[in-house]
Amino acid sequence: MSNENFKKLYIDELKDLYSAENQLVKALPKMAKAASSEELREGYEAHLEQTKGQVQRLETIFQSLNESPKGKKCVAMEGLVKEGSEVMEEDFENAVLDAALIGAAQRVEHYEIAAYGTVHAFAEVLGETEHASLLEKTLQEEKQTDEKLTKLAKQINAQANEAASPQGGEQDVVKPGRRAPKRAA
Numbered sequence: 001m002s003n004e005n006f007k008k009l010y011i012d013e014l015k016d017l018y019s020a021e022n023q024l025v026k027a028l029p030k031m032a033k034a035a036s037s038e039e040l041r042e043g044y045e046a047h048l049e050q051t052k053g054q055v056q057r058l059e060t061i062f063q064s065l066n067e068s069p070k071g072k073k074c075v076a077m078e079g080l081v082k083e084g085s086e087v088m089e090e091d092f093e094n095a096v097l098d099a100a101l102i103g104a105a106q107r108v109e110h111y112e113i114a115a116y117g118t119v120h121a122f123a124e125v126l127g128e129t130e131h132a133s134l135l136e137k138t139l140q141e142e143k144q145t146d147e148k149l150t151k152l153a154k155q156i157n158a159q160a161n162e163a164a165s166p167q168g169g170e171q172d173v174v175k176p177g178r179r180a181p182k183r184a185a
């Protein structure tokens with residue numbers, strides 16, 4: 001017989017994630033739009049589709065628990081999304097903005113990795129093996145996304161550093177796979 005309070009904690013943490021993922025469904029298109037690297041933009045778009053699937057996995061879990069997924073707001077994700085909007089408001093040129101967007105996105109993925117790691121461990125202790133396998137799938141997607149961002153950052157940070165060079169004057173050079181800077185329009 002498991003502790004009712006532990007079960008309640010499990011459900012609360014799932015609700016927190018449900019709120020977090022839904023906030024991301026709204027935020028990811030904005031981040032995709034702000035990205036100037038095509039690869040980064042496509043990465044956001046692909047993760048948006050994955051995120052919608054992650055919302056569905058949580059809904060499946062809530063259905064099996066006979067619980068509503070609603071009723072909690074993930075304030076951490078609210079803060080992370082806000083920080084992401086802050087970097088978009090800065091006057092950064094393309095590669096520098098992309099570097100900032102990657103930093104914001106990796107903060108989000110790390111939060112999700114921690115949270116899914118926690119609920120996955122809870123599901124296992126509670127004997128919820130179906131939930132555990134669904135949560136594990138999402139956890140792997142978040143980890144893969146984080147790894148992709150790390151790889152992309154290597155290339156984009158180098159470009160950002162070039163563009164920032166005072167003698168470079170390369171800010172307006174459109175590199176292959178990169179859209180023209182917005183201010184040139």
Ligand code: FE
Nearest residue numbers: 021051054112
């Ligand atoms: Fe997610």
Ligand code: FE
Nearest residue numbers: 016074075076
């Ligand atoms: Fe949260």
Ligand code: FE
Nearest residue numbers: 109112142145
């Ligand atoms: Fe994610």
